[in-house]
Amino acid sequence: MERLKGKIPDLVxxxxxxxxGVVGLVMAFDFPTKSGKxxxxxxxxxxxLMVLYLASFLxxxxxxxxxxxxxxxxxxxxxxxxxxxxxxxxFFIILAPYLGLFVTTALYLFAHMLFLGVRxxxxxxxxxxxxTAVIYGFFGHLxxxxxxxxxxx
Amino acid sequence: xLADILNGAYIAFQPANLSYAFIGAVLGILFGAxxxxxxxxxxxxxxxxxxxMDPVPALIFLxxxxxxxxxxxxISAILLNVPGTPAAVATMIDGYAMTKQGKSGLALGLAxxxxxxxxxxxxVVLLVAAPTVxxxxxxxxxxxxxxxxxxxxxxxxxxxxxSPAKGLIAGVLGLALGAIGxxxxxxxxxxxxxxxxLYEGLPVISALVGLFSISQVLTLAEGKGMDVHVDIPxxxxxWPGKKLLWRLKGHxxxxxxxxxxxxxxxxxxxxIAAFIGRTEAKRFAKYPExxxxxxxxxxxxxxxxxxxxxxxxxxxxxTLGIPGNSVTAALLGGLLIHGLIPGPTLxxxxxxxxxxxxxxLFIANLLFAVVAFGGLKWIAKIVLVPQGVIAPVVAxxxxxxxxxxxxxxxxxxxxxxxxxxxxxxxxxxxxxxxIILGLILGPLAETNLDRVQTLAGAIDLTVMEYFFQxxxxxxxMVLTIATLAISFLRNIKFRKSIKD
Numbered sequence: 001m002e003r004l005k006g007k008i009p010d011l012v013x014x015x016x017x018x019x020x021g022v023v024g025l026v027m028a029f030d031f032p033t034k035s036g037k038x039x040x041x042x043x044x045x046x047x048x049l050m051v052l053y054l055a056s057f058l059x060x061x062x063x064x065x066x067x068x069x070x071x072x073x074x075x076x077x078x079x080x081x082x083x084x085x086x087x088x089x090x091f092f093i094i095l096a097p098y099l100g101l102f103v104t105t106a107l108y109l110f111a112h113m114l115f116l117g118v119r120x121x122x123x124x125x126x127x128x129x130x131x132t133a134v135i136y137g138f139f140g141h142l143x144x145x146x147x148x149x150x151x152x153x
Numbered sequence: 154x155l156a157d158i159l160n161g162a163y164i165a166f167q168p169a170n171l172s173y174a175f176i177g178a179v180l181g182i183l184f185g186a187x188x189x190x191x192x193x194x195x196x197x198x199x200x201x202x203x204x205x206m207d208p209v210p211a212l213i214f215l216x217x218x219x220x221x222x223x224x225x226x227x228i229s230a231i232l233l234n235v236p237g238t239p240a241a242v243a244t245m246i247d248g249y250a251m252t253k254q255g256k257s258g259l260a261l262g263l264a265x266x267x268x269x270x271x272x273x274x275x276x277v278v279l280l281v282a283a284p285t286v287x288x289x290x291x292x293x294x295x296x297x298x299x300x301x302x303x304x305x306x307x308x309x310x311x312x313x314x315x316s317p318a319k320g321l322i323a324g325v326l327g328l329a330l331g332a333i334g335x336x337x338x339x340x341x342x343x344x345x346x347x348x349x350x351l352y353e354g355l356p357v358i359s360a361l362v363g364l365f366s367i368s369q370v371l372t373l374a375e376g377k378g379m380d381v382h383v384d385i386p387x388x389x390x391x392w393p394g395k396k397l398l399w400r401l402k403g404h405x406x407x408x409x410x411x412x413x414x415x416x417x418x419x420x421x422x423x424x425i426a427a428f429i430g431r432t433e434a435k436r437f438a439k440y441p442e443x444x445x446x447x448x449x450x451x452x453x454x455x456x457x458x459x460x461x462x463x464x465x466x467x468x469x470x471x472t473l474g475i476p477g478n479s480v481t482a483a484l485l486g487g488l489l490i491h492g493l494i495p496g497p498t499l500x501x502x503x504x505x506x507x508x509x510x511x512x513x514l515f516i517a518n519l520l521f522a523v524v525a526f527g528g529l530k531w532i533a534k535i536v537l538v539p540q541g542v543i544a545p546v547v548a549x550x551x552x553x554x555x556x557x558x559x560x561x562x563x564x565x566x567x568x569x570x571x572x573x574x575x576x577x578x579x580x581x582x583x584x585x586x587x588i589i590l591g592l593i594l595g596p597l598a599e600t601n602l603d604r605v606q607t608l609a610g611a612i613d614l615t616v617m618e619y620f621f622q623x624x625x626x627x628x629x630m631v632l633t634i635a636t637l638a639i640s641f642l643r644n645i646k647f648r649k650s651i652k653d
Binding site: 014020036128 | 595
């Protein structure tokens with residue numbers, strides 16, 4: 001386990017990509033012959049490359065292999081921050097169709113900037129409202145981009 | 154053709170189009186100057202917002218953003234030792250050394266002039282070469298096209314940054330994602346899981362925006378929100394003087410040529426061009442000992458090369474529909490949403506859009522130079538904006554862009570999912586550009602392979618036998634295998650370098 005330190009993202013991504021390849025390949029065999037040919041080729045390539053990559057990855061983990069460990073750039077706190085960041089953006093996307101993009105954008109910007117440590121609060125409020133106004137004023141009016149409303153606005 | 158070119162110039166110089174070019178150049182410089190916001194991210198964020206515009210101003214706007222962003226990366230590189238874009242890393246070495254010597258104005262001035270020269274030279278090449286290449290490209294058949302796509306994908310591993318194996322895997326993942334949606338010939342639906350929004354395939358714009366923006370937002374959000382550079386040195390006078398510029402003319406010309414050639418190669422971007430330009434400048438330098446300590450020759454060598462990539466990289470994109478790097482992949486998305494299918498016929502079918510676009514690149518280069526000499530000291534202040542402000546603004550633009558493109562809420566989820574995938578891949582050191590190349594080129598490869606199969610069947614040949622019918626296909630096959638072999642060798646070298 002010690003030798004896995006700093007390589008966990010690589011291992012997770014490798015397993016994820018291998019899984020995508022295997023599932024994609026299995027599904028491709030169910031497609032009609034003509035439309036299944038290309039997915040079979042591509043998914044086979046993905047599975048082949050991932051098997052090779054994982055083999056070389058595991059070979060690099062053997063005890064006598066020279067260490068290629070990298071120190072972790074961020075600690076546990078950073079991982080929790082990332083989860084919260086993902087959560088905030090998820091809420092933005094969930095609320096956008098109901099509250100309307102204009103309102104949701106302003107609320108989202110306020111919440112996310114606050115979470116990211118921008119202070120003082122009045123500056124966060126000015127930045128979030130100002131950014132929303134610039135996005136909508138500049139793109140919506142100056143450049144004539146259609147920016148959709150929603151249920152409430 | 155001359156009439157098309159003159160008409161293109163006339164349209165590009167219309168006041169409304171000039172103003173779009175100006176706004177694009179300024180936004181491009183701002184995006185480029187902001188550390189963590191690359192040219193690709195800037196264009197990806199702005200493409201959906203050009204949906205409501207006419208094609209000509211939209212492309213003029215996006216082309217200007219491209220030119221401005223590649224130049225803008227040098228600002229934070231020179232002033233703060235933080236490259237705004239990967240292409241500015243080569244400039245940073247000597248640019249920041251000059252800043253420490255109190256010569257930041259001179260460094261920025263040289264970067265501006267070299268960028269202008271590189272950008273204009275590459276646009277001249279684009280204007281002259283692209284129609285000629287397009288004429289020859291009309292002769293390209295499905296078999297050749299299929300192998301051109303495979304060759305383009307194979308070069309990603311051989312030339313791109315980081316691990317070649319991961320570059321190849323990312324490219325194949327892109328091809329796999331490109332297989333989502335209805336089969337173009339039979340209409341049979343694949344990997345959509347019953348979701349109608351995926352029927353036409355994974356929307357390139359949403360995927361592009363998510364992959365580059367949300368992954369970057371999450372990376373920026375790892376740090377503290379108020380992390381910001383507070384010391385910007387006084388820029389002072391920018392104009393380097395005629396005498397110095399005349400002495401450096403050879404470096405600018407050579408690097409411009411290098412940039413154009415590198416831009417033509419799929420997988421090689423402005424960052425690679427800048428390093429080659431800098432290395433070659435050192436080889437021919439009058440004062441090679443000054444390299445790394447604040448060399449004017451190094452700055453112009455890197456900057457002319459990275460800006461010259463713009464014109465070079467647009468040649469395969471406009472004539473063959475093959476984007477060579479992530480920025481042109483993003484721009485290709487911009488063409489597609491305006492109903493323009495890049496390829497050899499584009500020059501005959503839409504010259505009234507294409508030539509104004511090419512001319513706008515001249516204008517954009519001139520405009521960013523004007524903006525830089527006129528107001529760089531104010532523009533440079535953009536680097537004072539903390540990442541805690543930048544990250545949410547980028548995310549909100551990504552969500553708005555994904556939604557406003559087709560007005561389908563599901564597109565926001567596609568964008569977000571691609572962003573999370575991009576973040577995970579970044580953490581594992583996978584490059585993201587090959588995914589977009591694969592996503593765009595995958596359907597092209599499949600369609601051409603289907604055609605080859607039909608054509609081969611009609612004359613009782615197998616697909617492989619059909620491939621061996623024309624020598625161009627054989628050359629492309631050999632080139633593809635050779636680049637894959639280079640990738641393999643590079644991978645061994647890369648792994649050895651990590652262990653050492």
